[in-house]
Amino acid sequence: MIEEGARRGRVSKAAAFAALGLTSMALAALPSRPGPAQAEPIVARSPTLVLAAGTSATSRAKVPAELPFGKGPIYPGRILVAYYGTAGTGALGVLGEDDPDAITRRLRRAAAPFATEDRPVQIVYELIVTVADAGPGDDGDYSHDIAREKVETYIKAAHRNKALLVLDLQTGRSDFLTVAKRWKWALRDPWVGLALDPEWRMGPREVPAQVIGSVGAREVNRVSEWLVGVSRRNDLPQKIFMLHSFRTSMIENISDVVRRPRLATVLHIDGFGTPGQKLATFHTVADTRPRHMRMGFKLFYDEDIALMSPSRVREIRPLVEFVSYQ
Numbered sequence: 665m666i667e668e669g670a671r672r673g674r675v676s677k678a679a680a681f682a683a684l685g686l687t688s689m690a691l692a693a694l695p696s697r698p699g700p701a702q703a704e705p706i707v708a709r710s711p712t713l714v715l716a717a718g719t720s721a722t723s724r725a726k727v728p729a730e731l732p733f734g735k736g737p738i739y740p741g742r743i744l745v746a747y748y749g750t751a752g753t754g755a756l757g758v759l760g761e762d763d764p765d766a767i768t769r770r771l772r773r774a775a776a777p778f779a780t781e782d783r784p785v786q787i788v789y790e791l792i793v794t795v796a797d798a799g800p801g802d803d804g805d806y807s808h809d810i811a812r813e814k815v816e817t818y819i820k821a822a823h824r825n826k827a828l829l830v831l832d833l834q835t836g837r838s839d840f841l842t843v844a845k846r847w848k849w850a851l852r853d854p855w856v857g858l859a860l861d862p863e864w865r866m867g868p869r870e871v872p873a874q875v876i877g878s879v880g881a882r883e884v885n886r887v888s889e890w891l892v893g894v895s896r897r898n899d900l901p902q903k904i905f906m907l908h909s910f911r912t913s914m915i916e917n918i919s920d921v922v923r924r925p926r927l928a929t930v931l932h933i934d935g936f937g938t939p940g941q942k943l944a945t946f947h948t949v950a951d952t953r954p955r956h957m958r959m960g961f962k963l964f965y966d967e968d969i970a971l972m973s974p975s976r977v978r979e980i981r982p983l984v985e986f987v988s989y990q
Contacts (some may be wrong), residue, residue, distance in 0.1 A: 718926040731828070732827065736901075738904065739937045739985055742783055742784050742786050743784075743987065745786075746788035746789065747788075747789060747988070747989050748776070748832070748988045748989060749792065750791060750792040750793075750809055751791065751811075756795070758965060758989055759790065759791060765821060768821070768827065771989075777973075778977070788904075789828070790831070790832055791829060791831060793809060793810055793815055793847060794808070794835055795809075795834055796812075796835070798871070805835070805836045805838040807836030807837075809843075815831070815850055819855075827855075828856075828904065829853075830858065831850060831851070831859065832859040834864035834872070835866075836864060836865075840860050840865065840884050841887050844890065845890070851894050851903075854901050858887070859904070860908065862908065865877040867963045878913055879915060880917060881917040881919075881920035881921045882917075883919060884921050885922045889924075892924050893904065903926070905929045907929070907931055907932065910934045918952050919953075930959070936962075936964040936968050938969045939971060939972050944959060958985045959985060960986035960987070961984045961986075961988075963988070963990070
């Protein structure tokens with residue numbers, strides 16, 4: 665049974681897209697860019713509501729220099745469990761349904777059943793900091809950054825609550841590296857990692873929610889190389905570097921994504937549906953990855969049909985080491 669507290673205050677993402685004229689069937693049928701035929705089953709896209717324009721951020725946070733669990737690497741030996749969303753609204757995911765301290769109490773309850781004797785849990789805030797938009801905005805890139813002070817609130821909460829923070833980018837028509845550089849000030853924090861969401865990486869004539877986007881390995885490698893530079897110059901511990909996907913076409917030439925030892929690279933499988941649909945998509949996409957990538961998996965409180973239990977997720981192979989709730 666889904667925890668009632670996890671439902672309270674959330675606008676249904678399916679309802680939000682219906683307001684844009686998109687039914688769940690229409691979402692599943694959204695086209696990708698031309699490319700190889702897709703072998704995986706069609707599972708509805710991750711349902712994110714596009715919002716209006718915000719502001720960007722530019723300076724530096726000063727924080728302690730080790731991770732919540734010490735100076736060692738993130739993996740192996742633990743499972744990360746996150747709440748996903750953006751600041752101040754539950755429409756994009758559970759993370760924004762309450763203030764960071766209150767949501768942390770809910771996150772700890774949700775994360776606890778994932779722990780095993782040999783794999784303790786580390787909690788994570790997965791915060792969308794650049795949000796895809798239905799309109800071009802003043803700069804024409806179909807995305808906006810949330811306010812700096814909102815991100816600072818989550819950085820402070822992460823340190824207060826011993827949580828990692830992952831900044832999620834939905835860049836519209838901008839490339840990932842250009843947008844990531846705007847968040848350099850936050851990525852200098854040793855507890856802050858980065859996630860790229862190719863679903864919302866549009867081409868020059870594409871519009872979010874009208875097509876499922878994609879990114880090539882070359883662009884991913886440019887971002888990871890830059891992030892390693894930030895880490896090295898600031899003597900930081902290993903960071904999460906996450907790539908979201910639910911179709912093999914979303915990360916082109918994925919086998920060419922470079923291994924960076926300073927980064928814990930996670931291929932995170934999104935998409936909602938029945939357990940069978942979700943697992944079919946997971947295995948199809950996972951089979952294309954280079955073996956240095958860790959595996960992630962998303963659970964949707966509202967959209968999944970028969971929400972998978974922590975014990976069922978722990979049984980998935982290849983091993984799931986990052987779980988996000990939306």
